Amino acid sequence: MLRRILPALLLCAVAGGPARALTVERLETHFEHGVYRVSLQALLAAPASAVAAVLRDYDDYPSLDPRIRSSERLDAAPGDAVFIRTVVHACAGFFCRNVERVERIEQSPGELVATVIPGRSEVRRGITRTRWQASGEATEVTYEAEFEPDFWVPAIIARKFAMDTLRASTLQLFGNVESRAHGR
Numbered sequence: 001m002l003r004r005i006l007p008a009l010l011l012c013a014v015a016g017g018p019a020r021a022l023t024v025e026r027l028e029t030h031f032e033h034g035v036y037r038v039s040l041q042a043l044l045a046a047p048a049s050a051v052a053a054v055l056r057d058y059d060d061y062p063s064l065d066p067r068i069r070s071s072e073r074l075d076a077a078p079g080d081a082v083f084i085r086t087v088v089h090a091c092a093g094f095f096c097r098n099v100e101r102v103e104r105i106e107q108s109p110g111e112l113v114a115t116v117i118p119g120r121s122e123v124r125r126g127i128t129r130t131r132w133q134a135s136g137e138a139t140e141v142t143y144e145a146e147f148e149p150d151f152w153v154p155a156i157i158a159r160k161f162a163m164d165t166l167r168a169s170t171l172q173l174f175g176n177v178e179s180r181a182h183g184r
Helices: 002-015 048-055 058-064 155-180
Strands: 023-032 034-042 068-076 080-090 095-108 113-114 123-135 138-149
Touching: 034 155, 048 113, 048 123, 048 138, 048 155, 058 068, 058 080, 058 155, 080 155, 095 123, 138 155
Parallel strands: none
Antiparallel strands: 023 034, 034 138, 068 080, 080 095, 095 113, 113 123, 123 138
């Protein structure tokens, strides 16, 4: 019961109150052997086409997640894939750092798969999958991210603070996706 209530309370704290209709079905975070994982299943009160447009507007990512300091498209990739570079201000407790990452994003209907390019990033490895589909007038979203920083983070910091930050930032991200999708 607490696992279902806690995400809703975090969302209210992060999003500024119950005005949003984001419904979290599942939100889990894990840290093991230096690898961070987060997974979310949620229902966004916005049409799937608008959610897709927001998720594919890579230049606007800083407005979706305040931790993203910058986002820019780089050279083109084969097919429908794109390369983007983001700078993320990552904090866990008092441990903060700007992290640069370059990802190859493969786009298909209802899905984005972003794979970190290790030689061009401060992330040793990482992959993010975002899937969405219409559910009436709303959109079901599944988000899964896994990454391993290419720098040392004290395990006590990762376990004690990073998981809470990862949960809160994921909720804020998709609350903002929902809000932006309403404006389209």
